[in-house]
Amino acid sequence: MSLVFHMGTFEAVFPIDRLYAKNHMWALEREDGLRFGFAAYAVRLLQDVYFLDWDISADMDVREGMQIGDIESSKAESSLHAPLTGKILRINNALLKDPSAINVDKYDEGWLFEIAADTTPLLEASEYLQHLEAVWEVTQKTIKGQLNE
Amino acid sequence: MLCLQGIEGDMIVLSWMYPRAARWTLTRNKIQGQEGVTLLVEEIDSDEDEEQETEQNSEPMPRVIDSLNIPSRKIYCLDLRIHKEAGVYLQEIKRISEEAKITIIEPTLENVTGKEPSDAQESNGKAPGQPVIIKEETKRRWYPVIDMSRCTNCMECIDFCLFGVYGVDHTETILVEQPDDCRKGCPACSRVCPENAILFPQHKSPAIAGSADVLENLKIDLSKLFGAPEADAVDVAVRERDEQLMLVGRDAVGHDVGLERRQIERDDTKKDELDHLIEQLDEFDL
Numbered sequence: 001m002s003l004v005f006h007m008g009t010f011e012a013v014f015p016i017d018r019l020y021a022k023n024h025m026w027a028l029e030r031e032d033g034l035r036f037g038f039a040a041y042a043v044r045l046l047q048d049v050y051f052l053d054w055d056i057s058a059d060m061d062v063r064e065g066m067q068i069g070d071i072e073s074s075k076a077e078s079s080l081h082a083p084l085t086g087k088i089l090r091i092n093n094a095l096l097k098d099p100s101a102i103n104v105d106k107y108d109e110g111w112l113f114e115i116a117a118d119t120t121p122l123l124e125a126s127e128y129l130q131h132l133e134a135v136w137e138v139t140q141k142t143i144k145g146q147l148n149e
Numbered sequence: 150m151l152c153l154q155g156i157e158g159d160m161i162v163l164s165w166m167y168p169r170a171a172r173w174t175l176t177r178n179k180i181q182g183q184e185g186v187t188l189l190v191e192e193i194d195s196d197e198d199e200e201q202e203t204e205q206n207s208e209p210m211p212r213v214i215d216s217l218n219i220p221s222r223k224i225y226c227l228d229l230r231i232h233k234e235a236g237v238y239l240q241e242i243k244r245i246s247e248e249a250k251i252t253i254i255e256p257t258l259e260n261v262t263g264k265e266p267s268d269a270q271e272s273n274g275k276a277p278g279q280p281v282i283i284k285e286e287t288k289r290r291w292y293p294v295i296d297m298s299r300c301t302n303c304m305e306c307i308d309f310c311l312f313g314v315y316g317v318d319h320t321e322t323i324l325v326e327q328p329d330d331c332r333k334g335c336p337a338c339s340r341v342c343p344e345n346a347i348l349f350p351q352h353k354s355p356a357i358a359g360s361a362d363v364l365e366n367l368k369i370d371l372s373k374l375f376g377a378p379e380a381d382a383v384d385v386a387v388r389e390r391d392e393q394l395m396l397v398g399r400d401a402v403g404h405d406v407g408l409e410r411r412q413i414e415r416d417d418t419k420k421d422e423l424d425h426l427i428e429q430l431d432e433f434d435l
Contacts, residue, residue: 022376023374023375023376024374024375042371042374042375045369045371045374046371065376067377075369076369076370076371077369077370077371077372078370078371078372078374078375078377079372079375079377080375080376081372081375081376081377082376083376135374138374139374142369142371142373142374143369
């Protein structure tokens with residue numbers, strides 16, 4: 001089961017078996033923590049990812065919003081920020097060699113990292129969609145307004 | 150500049166600036182002409198499958214360039230930073246002169262001292278055939294240049310700048326009135342310009358220095374959407390302006406000065422019922 005958000009004509013699909021962070025990452029509960037990856041919204045904005053770099057490593061404590069890495073695609077670049085406060089358990093090292101799984105299998109093989117943390121600040125898929133409704137306009141403005149920076 | 154103002158025909162200008170910055174600097178100095186297209190361009194990493202996703206819904210705005218009476222002669226601006234080899238430039242100059250179908254008159258004894266003055270060469274009173282070398286120390290100058298093909302005369306810049314750099318001419322058109330009053334290193338007005346029409350030829354960021362690369366192939370920075378702390382172009386501009394104000398012993402003004410217009414305009418652009426009615430009327434084939 002999935003929910004769909006329309007980004008213009010593009011349909012971004014969000015499985016309801018997991019939670020979502022406001023910075024457009026999904027979170028799946030695992031034995032010892034939460035596994036995070038990019039949600040369809042983020043992947044659509046990034047498009048073809050060719051570079052991924054982390055400032056973090058296993059056992060590191062991160063705060064919500066803290067910069068933890070960088071990503072670059074053919075169309076965009078972004079710093080990456082921790083979706084919540086907790087301890088990094090592991091990083092998906094396979095992506096460092098070839099980040100293409102972020103595009104081809106974002107909800108499984110394309111996972112990014114795992115954090116031992118509380119799920120409290122995360123959103124259900126339906127709540128996340130409401131968040132998207134609210135931020136979609138800002139997102140479009142951000143993309144269109146870039147030339148002024 | 151005085152010397153360049155005297156040239157009437159097509160012109161090739163070589164400088165250490167982006168062509169766009171050079172062209173509008175010349176325009177400001179009353180050296181006007183149509184944009185000559187050079188094949189010497191900066192290398193741009195372009196992806197051929199580039200599709201323009203951000204469609205412009207808004208009506209095209211009138212630009213200042215539409216009201217300028219630009220002569221039909223062409224001005225070609227070449228960026229000297231692209232190649233190290235002089236030959237490349239000579240080749241391009243030859244190509245352009247072919248294209249413009251003008252004959253280059255070599256400065257020989259006959260045509261410099263002869264009775265028929267050529268429009269490509271001006272006699273300089275020196276020994277014939279000798280180029281004039283102006284021994285002037287080149288200082289790094291810092292000033293804004295307005296790209297009139299993008300400027301809509303919205304006056305955001307004149308409102309925002311508190312150093313009196315901007316003014317208006319007799320037709321109420323924006324112009325850079327006091328370029329030397331501009332605060333070195335401060336590109337704040339270019340950040341608040343809604344049309345990205347203000348260039349600083351000497352700025353380190355290619356976007357602000359007038360690079361074509363940035364205009365056509367900008368990489369979108371998604372950091373803010375992915376959780377980076379908020380700091381938009383206006384915030385950066387306000388901070389830069391405050392720094393400059395404090396440097397000259399004035400008080401910082403924050404967001405309080407020169408940003409109102411932006412807010413008012415925004416409300417004005419909202420369409421009301423009357424606008425929709427008029428649009429519907431327009432659809433009728435009357």
